[in-house]
Amino acid sequence: MPLIPTKIKIAAGNDSMAVEWSDGHKSVYLYSELRDQCPCAMCTDKHASPAKPETPFPMFGAKRLKLEKAELVGRYAVQLFWNDGHSSGIYAFEYLRELCPCDACAAPARIEPAG
Numbered sequence: 001m002p003l004i005p006t007k008i009k010i011a012a013g014n015d016s017m018a019v020e021w022s023d024g025h026k027s028v029y030l031y032s033e034l035r036d037q038c039p040c041a042m043c044t045d046k047h048a049s050p051a052k053p054e055t056p057f058p059m060f061g062a063k064r065l066k067l068e069k070a071e072l073v074g075r076y077a078v079q080l081f082w083n084d085g086h087s088s089g090i091y092a093f094e095y096l097r098e099l100c101p102c103d104a105c106a107a108p109a110r111i112e113p114a115g
Contacts, residue, residue, distance in 0.1 A: 004093050008078065010067045017067055019096065027100040031065045035082060037099055038089035 005019045012018035012028060019027045038044075066083040073079050073090050081087040097105070 002093070003097055004075070005078070005096075008070055010070050015065065017070070021097065025100075025104075027097070027102060027105070029096075029099065029101065031067050031082075033099070033101065034067070034080065034091075035065055035084075035086070038080075038086070039091060039095060040086075040088040043086075043089060 001022070003025075004022045006022055007018075007020040009018040015031045017029050017031065017034065019029070021027065063084065067080055068083055069081045071079045071081070077090045077092045078096065079087065079090050091099075100106075
């Protein structure tokens with residue numbers, strides 16, 4: 001059975017979004033990490049190119065990133081709407097679970113194959 005969110009809280013504190021999964025696991029994602037891992041075509045192209053400053057005046061800092069809302073896309077994904085106007089990223093539940101930063105989820109990724 002595929003893993004699906006049973007609850008999504010977009011304002012979980014400390015600029016994060018919390019997801020409770022059908023297997024009982026709880027994930028907490030920082031807004032900045034979710035935004036950096038946006039799966040849309042425009043952002044995927046940015047991942048391959050060198051980072052550019054978000055503003056021509058970096059000494060003044062960037063606007064604080066905020067997740068304004070989230071909408072389900074069918075039964076397979078969630079679309080996130082950011083305060084920077086970006087909303088074309090559709091995060092499939094499988095992809096969102098892969099992004100889980102907790103130690104339990106990250107441990108299998110750190111294990112290297114024997115050989």
